[in-house]
Amino acid sequence: MIGCAAPAHECAGIERRCRDAAPRRSAVRRSIAWTLLHRIVTMARRAFTMPHIGAIARRRLAVVACPDFRQWDLLMNKLTLCAVTSLAVFAGSAFAAPVTYKIDPSHTYPSFEADHMGGLSTWRGKFNKSEGTVTLDKKAGAGTVEVTIDTTSIDFGLDAMNEHANKADLFDTAKFPTATYKGKLAGFKDGAPSKVEGELTLHGVTKPLELKINKFKCMPHPMLKREVCGADASASFQRDQFGIAAGKDWGFNMDVSLRIQIEAVAAE
Incomplete structure (x- = not known):
């Protein structure tokens, strides 16, 4: 009622x-x-x-x-x-913020190939020490890369060649102990970038250099319990454009091919 x-x-x-x-x-x-x-x-x-x-x-x-x-x-x-x-x-x-990843130096090795004696053979080497960060926003299709390479850590697998590479006619590591690469992730597809548009600073010279990302994957790290992302990237440049022209007068090809393996772990 x-x-x-x-x-x-x-x-x-x-x-x-x-x-x-x-x-x-x-x-x-x-x-x-x-x-x-x-x-x-x-x-x-x-x-x-x-x-x-x-x-x-x-x-x-x-x-x-x-x-x-x-x-x-x-x-x-x-x-x-x-x-x-x-x-x-x-x-x-x-609208989550981009994730920051710290480069894992034990799984990151910028490597290269360079001509010896105008096609006589190919020298291959790598840098054993590098550090940096990667930011990634999968939803927005954006990100950044910043890497610093210790050029004194160059390794050809031969001590005599390593010593020579540190001298003034090549990397001149006493004057230029580091090389840097800074760029933006681009060409996203299904949350994964296909290239990096950036700049390489080597031997005191800075020039544009685009990296092609051949492989890219993110996954939960089974031991660290954090996300880890890895990539395999490649590029090429003329070393004489960076002031490293040793052997040019003897017919050495100035082409350098880069092959970079990188892994980075999400910051805590």
Whole structure:
């Protein structure tokens, strides 16, 4: 019995209208509830601003005030809370900050090939010490690479050649102990970059150098329990453009081929 200050016959009429309207209201509520749930999911996916569901629902249900509307309001409050939570989770995922990875020097070795005596043979070497960082935003299709290479760590597999490479006519490591590469990840497909557009600073000279990413993969590291990303990249350049022209007068080809293996672990 609804508390009613009106005459008895009017109160009875109100109760009868509420009772008669109950099946219709139930159907309307179910329809509206499904519609609202569908809209909530859609809004969560698109990260739209949450509308005032409770107010809209009450306007659409402009029928006589029956006592179980308090249950309807409670349902609307729960739906609103659910929608807001979904939006927060979605927004946090959609707009997450780029992840920073620290290069693992024990799994990162820039290597190269250089001509000897105009095609007589090919010298191959690598740098044993390097460090740097990689940032990666898979959703945005963006990222950066910054690597510093210790040029004194050059290794041809022959001590005499290593010593010669450190001298002034080649890497001149006393004057230029490091080489750097800075660039932006580009050409993303399915969250993976296909190239790096950047600049190489070697022997005191800075020039554009694009790296081709031949392989790229990210996965949970089984021991570190953090994400690790790895890549195999390649490029080529003319060493005389960086002021390293030793052997040019003897017919040495100035082409240098780079092959870089790199692994980087997500920062804690």
